[in-house]
Amino acid sequence: MRDVCIVGGGVAGLAASIFTARAGLDTLVIDSGGRTPPNSRTQSSDGSILERNASLENYPGFPDGVDARRYLDLTREQAQTAGTTIELGRVTRVEPVDESDLEAGFVLETEGGEPLDARRVIAASWADSEYLVPLDVGRIQRGSKHFVSVDDAGRTAVDGIYAAGRLANEPHQAIVAAGHGAKVALAVIHDSDANFYYDWVASEGYFTGRGREVPPGCEEISDEERRKRDERARERMLEAFAEPLDERPTMHPSVEQD
Numbered sequence: 120m121r122d123v124c125i126v127g128g129g130v131a132g133l134a135a136s137i138f139t140a141r142a143g144l145d146t147l148v149i150d151s152g153g154r155t156p157p158n159s160r161t162q163s164s165d166g167s168i169l170e171r172n173a174s175l176e177n178y179p180g181f182p183d184g185v186d187a188r189r190y191l192d193l194t195r196e197q198a199q200t201a202g203t204t205i206e207l208g209r210v211t212r213v214e215p216v217d218e219s220d221l222e223a224g225f226v227l228e229t230e231g232g233e234p235l236d237a238r239r240v241i242a243a244s245w246a247d248s249e250y251l252v253p254l255d256v257g258r259i260q261r262g263s264k265h266f267v268s269v270d271d272a273g274r275t276a277v278d279g280i281y282a283a284g285r286l287a288n289e290p291h292q293a294i295v296a297a298g299h300g301a302k303v304a305l306a307v308i309h310d311s312d313a314n315f316y317y318d319w320v321a322s323e324g325y326f327t328g329r330g331r332e333v334p335p336g337c338e339e340i341s342d343e344e345r346r347k348r349d350e351r352a353r354e355r356m357l358e359a360f361a362e363p364l365d366e367r368p369t370m371h372p373s374v375e376q377d
């Protein structure tokens with residue numbers, strides 16, 4: 120059984136997965152979107168709502184903005200580098216393995232695919248929370264939309280089930296969804312057995328130079344290693360931004376097009 124299954128590989132879900140995977144938790148992201156690596160389950164035309172964006176200009180780190188699809192591709196790649204497995208599929212139902220013992224984890228049914236199981240589930244699926252109905256997590260209806268009620272750390276009323284991003288009623292902005300995904304992931308890490316302080320990379324001697332052990336989750340690296348990582352990162356970014364993307368934003372489904 121996996122440690123964490125994240126339903127939704129959009130902004131919040133991918134950010135969450137980077138943290139849980141780097142903390143050593145076996146993490147699966149399952150996403151119903153068409154741009155996810157097509158390695159299993161269903162074919163579907165939806166995906167992150169951010170794919171409707173024409174130019175992402177308020178996400179820190181991109182002084183002239185970034186193509187939203189390029190941002191999603193890079194974030195997906197970062198999640199996989201961190202150790203996340205990403206699969207294509209739509210989750211239709213989540214139920215406890217054992218009603219009387221939520222520690223036993225959850226079974227996730229998928230449309231046309233094999234069921235999955237995970238000890239903890241982060242729901243990060245923006246507009247879809249129907250699959251949580253059997254669990255009675257506390258859904259709030261506003262107009263045609265449902266949100267999931269969570270505490271400050273993203274925990275729902277059901278132990279082991281969390282919600283992140285827009286689904287958790289966070290403001291409708293990408294950086295907020297990413298930040299919330301990370302925050303909820305920290306709650307998952309805290310609630311699991313992972314030995315974790317912070318996810319930090321510091322210079323050699325930052326902790327040990329003060330007679331402290333490197334805390335769990337942290338890493339000290341030499342200057343040579345820092346340069347190596349910087350070189351690798353520069354190469355990757357040059358490659359990633361070398362060519363224009365040949366994909367256009369997704370239009371609102373109710374707009375008629377030729």
Ligand SMILES: Cc1cc2nc3c(=O)[nH]c(=O)nc-3n(C[C@H](O)[C@H](O)[C@H](O)COP(=O)(O)OP(=O)(O)OC[C@H]3O[C@@H](n4cnc5c(N)ncnc54)[C@H](O)[C@@H]3O)c2cc1C
Pocket residue numbers: 126127128129130131132149150151152165166167168169170171172173174175176177178208209210211243244245246247250283284285286290291292293294296
């Ligand atoms: C036209 C437009 C322009 C925007 N521009 C900006 C902008 O410039 N700046 C900004 O900050 N924000 C912008 N946003 C808002 C931003 O896109 C969202 O706030 C952000 O994407 C929310 O992240 P999320 O992870 O909660 O949801 P999403 O990014 O939508 O991710 C949800 C994921 O869940 C998957 N999913 C859904 N149901 C299931 C299921 N049952 N099983 C498996 N997977 C499922 C979907 O495929 C999707 O990939 C814009 C939004 C729109 C519509």
